[in-house]
């Protein structure tokens with residue numbers, strides 16, 4: 297015991313939580329390398345780092361989700377080895393996970409008390425007490441929800457708040473919030489921060505993870521930055537600002553700028569606008585969003601997960617109505633009541649889950665020709681013609697294996713993406729919208745896709761690339777809009793643009 301007290305800095309009490317030399321890998325790939333981390337009592341500790349930096353992995357170790365790791369974990373100076381998430385709860389550690397983990401078919405109150413329902417003297421669940429207390433707890437987050445409402449019927453933002461209230465009021469002394477604000481509106485975030493400060497004042501210790509750096513700086517006492525599985529800094533907020541944090545995140549002070557870290561935007565305002573989005577709202581996420589797509593340009597839209605990119609794509613492709621605002625195609629107002637209408641107007645959409653647009657049990661040539669059948673022959677399929685066109689694409693795009701008869705489902709993800717793109721090469725759309733066009737591809741496949749998109753652009757297509765990865769945007773875009781919580785946060789055109797600019801704007 298005495299040693300522990302000295303280790304913690306001689307302040308009398310050991311810190312409530314301490315990790316020493318923690319490493320963790322998944323199937324030989326290191327997610328955390330030799331990380332040491334201390335959480336003081338009564339502090340809000342912010343955790344930041346790029347996607348994949350290792351934040352959630354460390355938190356899952358603390359919360360007993362990952363039980364296999366190297367290194368030491370101490371609670372109140374006492375070395376522990378948690379066996380499960382339940383074990384973490386018994387040690388007064390509560391975590392709200394990045395992925396919403398509510399039970400949609402249970403009521404709001406049941407979700408709040410999941411696993412710890414109040415019981416009557418007879419040992420049955422005390423429904424009245426449970427509903428009454430659930431209502432009180434969620435009211436402290438400013439919510440007025442009937443606790444008997446089915447969870448799944450609430451909007452995602454409210455579900456997130458209910459889940460937060462479950463952990464915040466569980467009595468846990470150590471509370472971990474992994475990306476809790478992505479679906480919350482500014483007033484909801486403000487209310488949440490009020491609750492976090494109150495918990496801090498009561499002596500709880502909190503870890504707050506977010507990609508919204510302004511929020512992290514606002515709420516935290518200290519901030520720890522992760523990069524590539526390593527802890528690169530822990531500093532008091534008073535000694536930090538946004539740019540310093542971003543510098544730590546991307547390692548600009550130590551590291552070189554390499555591909556995808558910066559670009560010269562080649563936007564050209566003389567190019568004609570093909571599709572104009574004017575102050576569009578979808579009634580939920582998108583708010584007065586404006587964007588102009590020009591012929592022969594790739595416009596990049598960058599933002600964090602949940603910022604509204606998916607809704608934007610769906611709106612432009614006729615899957616979501618334009619609730620307010622307008623769309624104009626070639627200067628004329630348009631409406632896309634269906635995806636068929638959008639397609640007829642010349643809009644093509646390649647969603648991130650490209651499997652939805654492909655036929656896995658059909659050969660490659662069928663997948664390529666599906667968009668162009670009406671060009672080949674409206675009534676009679678001509679397999680020879682289909683195959684010939686496909687062969688040209690297979691060669692051009694270096695699709696592997698180079699067989700037009702291979703079943704699509706047998707191709708690697710990168711090659712499937714090339715097939716998905718191939719059909720637009722014959723049937724040039726006016727506007728091509730892509731979500732995460734190069735995610736999960738190897739370097740070679742990525743280069744092929746980049747080359748295809750740039751050649752489509754040079755043939756006059758107006759291209760919209762939506763991505764949460766700065767590298768993708770910096771590699772492809774000629775102009776960039778940064779999207780934040782459904783709104784335009786910033787636009788970049790005709791200038792030098794770096795990754796840190798994107799991170800700072802989002």
Ligand SMILES: Nc1ncnc2c1ncn2[C@@H]1O[C@H](COP(=O)(O)OP(=O)(O)OP(=O)(O)O)[C@@H](O)[C@H]1O
Pocket residue numbers: 322326327345346347348349350351352353354394
């Ligand atoms: N269950 C798992 N199996 C295999 N690999 C994993 C698993 N969980 C995480 N990883 C890998 O570990 C690394 C760190 O991931 P982690 O989820 O901790 O990142 P993060 O910092 O939380 O990122 P984000 O900001 O995107 O949430 C990544 O390379 C990820 O792919």
Ligand SMILES: [Mg+2]
Pocket residue numbers: 351352353394474
């Ligand atoms: Mg994470």
